[in-house]
Amino acid sequence: MEPFNLPVDTVSIAKALLGVVLVHETADGLTSVRIVETEAYPVGDPASHAFRGVPTARTRSMYLRPGHAYVYRAYGTAWMLNVSSEDAGVGAGVLIRAGAPLTGLDIMQRRRGQAPPADLARGPGRLCRAMGIDLGCDGVDLLAGGHLRFEAGETPQTILATPRIGITKAADRLLRFIVPGEPSLSGTRRLNLSGLTV
DNA sequence: ATACTGATGGCCT
DNA sequence: GGCCATCAGTATA
Numbered sequence: 001m002e003p004f005n006l007p008v009d010t011v012s013i014a015k016a017l018l019g020v021v022l023v024h025e026t027a028d029g030l031t032s033v034r035i036v037e038t039e040a041y042p043v044g045d046p047a048s049h050a051f052r053g054v055p056t057a058r059t060r061s062m063y064l065r066p067g068h069a070y071v072y073r074a075y076g077t078a079w080m081l082n083v084s085s086e087d088a089g090v091g092a093g094v095l096i097r098a099g100a101p102l103t104g105l106d107i108m109q110r111r112r113g114q115a116p117p118a119d120l121a122r123g124p125g126r127l128c129r130a131m132g133i134d135l136g137c138d139g140v141d142l143l144a145g146g147h148l149r150f151e152a153g154e155t156p157q158t159i160l161a162t163p164r165i166g167i168t169k170a171a172d173r174l175l176r177f178i179v180p181g182e183p184s185l186s187g188t189r190r191l192n193l194s195g196l197t198v
Numbered sequence: 199a200t201a202c203t204g205a206t207g208g209c210c211t
Numbered sequence: 212g213g214c215c216a217t218c219a220g221t222a223t224a
């Protein structure tokens with residue numbers, strides 16, 4: 001297993017995670033995706049669950065040192081996977097918004113129902129659903145080589161920063177990071193800039 | 199193709 | 212009681 005390290009700064013982690021392989025081994029088998037879309041929720045960000053700076057029962061994992069899973073439920077139906085950032089005791093994180101499926105496509109399809117391969121982990125809720133990630137994964141050290149873990153992947157050629165999706169506060173900040181052109185990018189609006197689909 | 203809506207848990211004032 | 216870091220389904224074009 002490859003040694004794997006992350007920077008500490010939230011925005012740096014959000015960029016560094018693009019191209020990284022996320023692996024989950026469960027009783028169903030092994031699934032993995034290549035991360036193509038992330039969002040940073042830095043210290044002081046009004047859109048962050050840790051905005052107040054005080055850990056709660058839900059958000060305590062955001063205060064762990066970089067590389068731990070913070071899993072929560074959005075809108076009562078979808079799980080969201082985040083990666084803690086900044087030093088221990090500081091609340092911040094990076095939302096994993098989408099991945100390109102690599103292995104275990106059959107398992108993902110069993111969990112998600114019939115869907116085009118590129119759509120299986122397209123969106124933060126779908127990614128968790130496809131990979132079997134739920135509250136039980138909260139607090140896991142993703143750098144420790146366990147069942148839910150990061151593995152080194154191919155560094156993307158280019159990274160693009162865009163506004164974040166689905167939030168109302170600080171919506172103008174360019175804290176969503178994508179690998180341009182990936183078919184597994186989320187968002188109903190797909191911009192097409194001079195022939196390049198982002 | 200886009201637009202709207204219901205389901206639903208947990209945290210907020 | 213209101214507000215979401217969402218998704219799948221339905222309706223309309």
